[in-house]
Each structure stands twice: as C-alpha cells, then as structure tokens.
C-alpha cells in the first residue's frame with residue numbers, strides 16, 4: 001500500500017483516431033502498438049475497432065491511449081463524423097507505396113476539419129507514412145510528405161507496422177505533443193530500443209536487393 005504507485009493520480013486518457021484508405025495499414029499499426037503483433041493476412045475493418053494501451057511518459061505520467069481504428073470504407077458514410085468527434089489526436093495514415101492513399105488524405109482531412117471547425121480545442125494531427133519496410137517500392141516522395149506537413153502544421157512520422165519500426169515512438173510522440181511534454185533525444189532512442197522487434201527488422205537497403213523503379217506521384 002505504501003508503494004509510490006498507490007499515490008499516483010488517475011491516468012490521463014487520450015482519444016486518438018486513425019484515418020486513411022483501406023489497406024494502408026491502420027489496423028496493423030494499432031495492433032502492433034497495442035498488442036505487439038502483426039498479421040500478413042488482410043481483414044477489412046468494418047466500421048470501427050478499438051484498442052487501449054497504457055504508456056508512461058517522462059515525469060512518470062501514466063497515459064491511457066484509446067485508439068479508434070476506423071475502417072477505410074467509412075469515408076462518405078454517416079458515422080465518420082461521430083468517430084472523429086472529441087479526438088485529441090488524429091493519425092492520417094497512408095501507404096508509402098500507394099500514391100492514391102496519400103492523395104486521398106486530403107479528403108480525410110477535409111472531414112476532420114469539418115467536424116472540428118466549431119470545437120474550442122483542435123486535435124493534434126499527425127501524418128504517418130506506413131510500410132517503410134517496403135522503402136524500395138516507395139512512390140510517395142518524402143518531399144511531398146514534408147510539404148503536406150508544413151502546409152498544415154502536422155507532425156511527421158514514418159513507420160512500419162510490419163517490423164514495428166518507429167511505431168511506439170510515433171504514438172509516444174503524439175501523446176507527448178498533445179500533453180505538451182517534451183521528449184528528449186535519449187528518451188526517444190530508448191523507446192526505439194525497447195520496442196524493436198527481434199529478428200525481423202532488416203534495415204533498408206537489404207543486402208543484395210536491387211532497387212525497384214516505380215512511378216512516383
């Protein structure tokens with residue numbers, strides 16, 4: 001009972017909504033973060049899925065992240081506004097090998113703006129390029145990503161749900177930004193180390209791999 005844990009206040013809760021086209025990897029990202037697993041098999045999200053994960057930010061601050069994993073097919077549907085409502089953070093996710101998934105983020109972001117225009121507090125928006133394990137098949141130039149971030153004041157992230165690369169860091173940075181907590185370099189490096197997948201992360205370029213030419217958007 002005398003544990004210092006007992007003296008902590010209640011957890012902060014943050015609602016994070018994950019948006020983007022079907023197959024860009026939203027569910028994979030959420031499951032990698034919350035359950036540290038990855039499945040190759042695609043199973044379309046119908047409507048919405050939820051994930052909860054408790055993290056600890058510097059200063060021993062416990063934060064529970066509610067991750068709302070929205071199905072890509074919900075765009076244009078009646079429920080999307082309701083899913084977005086009240087979010088403190090929005091993850092706009094695209095697949096770096098799929099131009100269309102990047103271009104369509106404009107439409108997703110327009111829905112976010114429409115829902116939040118009347119709100120007192122605006123959600124933090126993060127642009128997340130997923131599937132960086134497929135860097136050799138990238139079609140969305142990093143420049144384009146950066147420009148989209150600068151124009152709209154998004155935070156910028158590149159991740160791989162498959163290997164786990166930068167996934168924890170992405171959620172940790174978003175939570176810290178929302179709460180106005182600064183992560184120092186050592187803390188960011190630490191979370192990269194702690195959440196590195198064993199065995200299956202091979203940094204690009206893979207040895208012996210021939211770079212593939214693909215059409216850029």
Ligand SMILES: Nc1nc2c(ncn2[C@@H]2O[C@H](COP(=O)(O)OP(=O)(O)OP(=O)(O)O)[C@@H](O)[C@H]2O)c(=O)[nH]1
Pocket residue numbers: 020021022023024025026027028029039040041042043044045046070071072073130131132133134159160161162163
């Ligand atoms: N190589 C690679 N494949 C990935 C990655 N993330 C997801 N995938 C694959 O991409 C496919 C789609 O992933 P999902 O996470 O189901 O996509 P989603 O965005 O949730 O799709 P909807 O539910 O339809 O909106 C699956 O076959 C995943 O295994 C990644 O980082 N790298």
Ligand SMILES: [Mg+2]
Pocket residue numbers: 026027028043044045069070071072
């Ligand atoms: Mg899904």
